[in-house]
Amino acid sequence: MKKTLSVLLCLILALGTVLTGTAKIDGVFGSLLMKAAAETSGKCGENLTWSLSDSSVLTISGKGQMTDFSEDLPPWDSYSGSVKQVIIENGVTSVGANAFFAYANLESVALPDTLVSVGSFAFCGCSLKSVELPGSVTGLGEGVFQGCGKLQNVKLSNGLTSINGFSFSGCPNLKEIIIPDNVKTICREAFAECSGLKSLTLSKNISEIQTGAFYGCNSLKDVYYDNTSKDRQNITICEHNEKLENAVWHYKNPNIRINVAGPRSVNERTNVFIVATAENVPKGSMIYMEIYQNGSMVDKWFTESTDEINVSVFDVRSDIDYTVGVCDKEKTNLTDENGNAIRVNGGKITVKSVGFFQKIILFFKALFNNLPGVTVKP
Numbered sequence: 001m002k003k004t005l006s007v008l009l010c011l012i013l014a015l016g017t018v019l020t021g022t023a024k025i026d027g028v029f030g031s032l033l034m035k036a037a038a039e040t041s042g043k044c045g046e047n048l049t050w051s052l053s054d055s056s057v058l059t060i061s062g063k064g065q066m067t068d069f070s071e072d073l074p075p076w077d078s079y080s081g082s083v084k085q086v087i088i089e090n091g092v093t094s095v096g097a098n099a100f101f102a103y104a105n106l107e108s109v110a111l112p113d114t115l116v117s118v119g120s121f122a123f124c125g126c127s128l129k130s131v132e133l134p135g136s137v138t139g140l141g142e143g144v145f146q147g148c149g150k151l152q153n154v155k156l157s158n159g160l161t162s163i164n165g166f167s168f169s170g171c172p173n174l175k176e177i178i179i180p181d182n183v184k185t186i187c188r189e190a191f192a193e194c195s196g197l198k199s200l201t202l203s204k205n206i207s208e209i210q211t212g213a214f215y216g217c218n219s220l221k222d223v224y225y226d227n228t229s230k231d232r233q234n235i236t237i238c239e240h241n242e243k244l245e246n247a248v249w250h251y252k253n254p255n256i257r258i259n260v261a262g263p264r265s266v267n268e269r270t271n272v273f274i275v276a277t278a279e280n281v282p283k284g285s286m287i288y289m290e291i292y293q294n295g296s297m298v299d300k301w302f303t304e305s306t307d308e309i310n311v312s313v314f315d316v317r318s319d320i321d322y323t324v325g326v327c328d329k330e331k332t333n334l335t336d337e338n339g340n341a342i343r344v345n346g347g348k349i350t351v352k353s354v355g356f357f358q359k360i361i362l363f364f365k366a367l368f369n370n371l372p373g374v375t376v377k378p
Contacts, residue, residue: 039075039078040052042075043075044060044066044067044074044075044076044096045062045064045065045066045067045096046064046065047062047063047064048060048061048062048063048064048065048066048067048092049061049062050075050076052076052079052083055079055082055083056082056083056084056085057083057084057085057086057087058076058079058083058085058086058087059086059087059088059089060086060087060088060089060092061089061091061092062089062091062092063091063092063093064091064092064093065093065094065096066092066094066095066096066099066119067096068096068097068098068119069096069097069098069099069101070097070098074096074098074099074100080100080102080103081103081104081105082105083100083103083105083106084105084106084107084108085106085107085108085109085110086100086106086108086109086110087109087110088109088110088111088112088115089112090112090113090114091112091114092112092114092115093114093115093116093117094115094116094117094118094119095111095115095117095118095119095122095123096119096122097119097120097121097122097141098119098120098121098122098124099119099122099123100122100123100126101121101122101123101124101125102124102125102126103123103125103126103127104125104126104127105127106123106126106127106128107126107127107128107129108128108129108130109123109128109131111132111133111134111137112134113134113135113136114136115133115134115136115137116136116137116138116139117137117138117139117140117141118133118137118139118140118141118144119141119144120141120142120143120144120164121141121142121143121144121146122141122144123144123145123148124143124144124145124146124147124148125146125147125148126145126148127148127149127150128145128148128150128151129150129151129152129153130151130152130153130154131145131151131153131154131155132154132155133154133155133156133157133160134157135157135158135159136157136159137157137159137160138157138159138160138161139160140160140163140164140167141164142164142165142166142167143165143166143167143169144164144167144168145167145168145171146166146167146168146169146170146171147169147170147171148168148170148171149170149171149172149173150173151168151171151173151174152173152174152175154168154174154177155178156177156178156179156180156183157180158180158181158182159180159182160180160182160183161182161183161184161185162183162184162185162186162187163179163183163185163186163187163190163191164187164190165187165188165189165190165210166188166189166190166192167187167190167191168190168191168194169189169190169191169192169193169194170192170193170194171191171194172193172194172195172196173196174191174194174196174197175196175197175198175199176197176198176199176200176201177191177194177197177199177200177201178201179200179201179202179203179206180203181203181204181205182203182205183203183205183206184203184205184206184207184208185206185207185208185209185210186206186208186209186210186213187210187213188210188211188212188213189211189212189213189215190210190213191213191214191217192212192213192214192215192216192217193215193216193217194214194216194217195216195217195218195219196219197214197217197219197220198219198220198221198222199220199221199222199224200214200220200222200223200224200244200247201223201224201225201226202223202224202225202226204225204226204227204231204252206235207234207235207236208235208236208238209235209236209237209238209241209244210238211238211239211240211241212238212239212240212241213238213241213244214241214243214244215240215241215243216243217243217244218243220243220244220247221247221248222247222248222250223244223247223248223249223250224250225249225250225251225252226252227251227252228251228252228335228336228337228338228339229249229251229337229338229339230338230339231339232249232251251336251337252334252335252336252337253282253326253334253335253336253337253342254336254337255279255280256278256279256280256281256326256334256336256342257278257279257280258276258277258278258279258287258324258325258326258342258343258344259276259277259278259279259378260276260322260324260344260345260346260347260378261274261275261276261346261347261376261377261378262347263347263348263349263350264347264349264350264374264376265349265350265351265352266316266349266350266351266352266374267351267352268316268317268351268352268353269315269316269317270315270316270351270373270374271312271313271314271315271316271373271374272312272313272316272320272349272373272374272375272376273310273311273312273313273373273374273375273376274289274291274310274311274312274313274322274346274349274376275308275309275310275375275376275377275378276289276308276309276324276346276378277307277308277309277378278307278308278309278324278326281326281334282334284328284329285326285327285328285329285334286302286303286304286326286327286328286329286331287302287303287305287308287309287324287325287326288300288301288302288303288309288324288325288326288327288331289301289309289311289322289323289324289346290322290323290324290325291311291313291320291321291322292320292321292322292323293318293319293320293321294318294319299311299313302327302331309324316349316351317351318351319348319349319350319351320348320349320351321345321346321347321348321349322346322347322349323343323344323345323346324343324344324346325341325342325343325344326342326343349376
């Protein structure tokens with residue numbers, strides 16, 4: 001291929017000299033020369049190839065890592081102004097550093113489930129509007145999407161443990177960002193000058209937000225943090241993050257409400273049906289009720305229903321206390337914004353003693369499972 005191009009270039013240069021009488025080639029002739037010189041396919045890694053169709057769609061194929069272009073230009077760089085779409089096929093495990101640096105007309109990129117890393121400044125300065133990083137991605141270099149002025153939607157990989165420096169700095173159209181739960185560190189100026197950013201959801205495992213990570217995020221109003229206000233104190237927030245610190249922080253489970261009944265008196269040897277309800281319980285959570293008699297817990301009931309729990313206590317002969325709470329599927333208590341378990345004491349149901357003849361009647365009713373019942377509702 002290269003040998004053929006070399007011969008073709010020599011012929012074109014010779015023809016140009018004959019036609020013009022000088023070594024100078026005019027604009028039209030120069031355009032022909034550039035097209036002849038630019039390859040439309042080749043290698044971009046030990047086991048990767050690239051190909052270009054109609055000068056706007058670039059496809060990367062094969063298996064393994066892409067070459068980093070820290071010193072040399074990518075082999076497709078002659079088309080940097082015309083590439084609009086990049087398709088990276090399954091099998092590719094990395095996008096090389098600077099692979100598409102300042103490709104101002106690049107509007108979309110398809111990333112495979114085999115992708116593990118994206119090199120520094122790989123898509124810096126592109127015209128991407130939406131990016132979805134596969135869950136297989138565990139590493140992002142610095143400035144990967146820096147200066148993508150049209151970027152509006154980003155879905156980060158759950159495999160990330162940190163957001164590297166300058167990753168999304170200077171993306172003014174980015175309105176919302178959700179940091180995956182495995183991320184522990186947001187590095188320096190990762191989202192600096194994202195002036196349109198309004199909503200941020202922080203990883204519940206975040207431990208450090210470095211200098212200027214959210215500098216210049218002047219529209220940031222709401223920070224959603226699936227943990228408690230006490231846990232926030234364990235986050236190291238470095239300087240120049242005032243917009244982050246001054247936003248309204250929404251903590252874990254602030255709106256859960258448990259509805260229980262107040263005290264109630266019942267006659268001795270009565271069936272009691274206790275009903276409690278909960279509101280705004282997170283999906284997948286459970287309600288539980290603990291029954292106490294004479295100060296000791298005698299039963300504990302769980303239900304996956306987030307609407308109500310209904311517990312029956314048969315043949316009551318002594319005072320009953322009960323507590324209602326909310327827990328996850330592992331039966332660990334959900335906590336409020338202050339780190340306290342979300343549970344409510346329902347109060348005491350007092351058992352009143354009855355007369356001798358009434359006791360005899362109740363005795364025989366109990367034999368035939370016909371005791372009176374009282375429903376205690378909130």
